[in-house]
Amino acid sequence: MTQAQLPYVLLYLCSTFLASVSQVLLKKAALREHKTLLEEYTDWRVILGYGLFVGCTLLTMLAYKGVPLNVGPVLEATGYLYVTIFGVTIFHEKMNPKKIAALVMIVVGIIIYAL
Structure with missing residues (x-):
């Protein structure tokens, strides 16, 4: 990776992080009880979540101006790490050996590709 690509890589990682937040x-929003279907889809979490998804798509397209196509999927894989961290910290999901092994494989894959 060149110095010129670094801002685009950081933009891609930011986009992946924001997609995980969305x-x-x-x-x-899905865990909340809604009285009507309209309330379900007009919940501020739903609107913001989908808005972030659209924004992340635009950021990713912009990031590809400087990120090679073969690097994108590796950067996208970091989203699994973010989602897992959010799941454990926010939703109190439990980690089991299979999940830990999968995350280790993702991290090792990212490291091997980076080297």
């Missing part, structure tokens, strides 16, 4: 917002 998933949390959507899950929080």
Whole structure:
């Protein structure tokens, strides 16, 4: 990776992080009780979550101006780490050996690709 690509890589990582945040917002909205279907879709969490998804898509497209196509999926894989961290800290989800092994494989894959 060159010095010129670094801002685009950081933009891509930021986009992936924000996409993970939007998933949390959507899950929080899904866990709430809504009286009507309209209330379900006009919940501020749903609107913000989908708005973030659209914004992240635009950020990712912009990031690809400087990120090679073969690097994008590696950067996108960091989203699994963010979602797992959010799941454990916000939703109190439990980690089991399979999940830990999967995360280790993702991290090792990212490290191997980076080297």
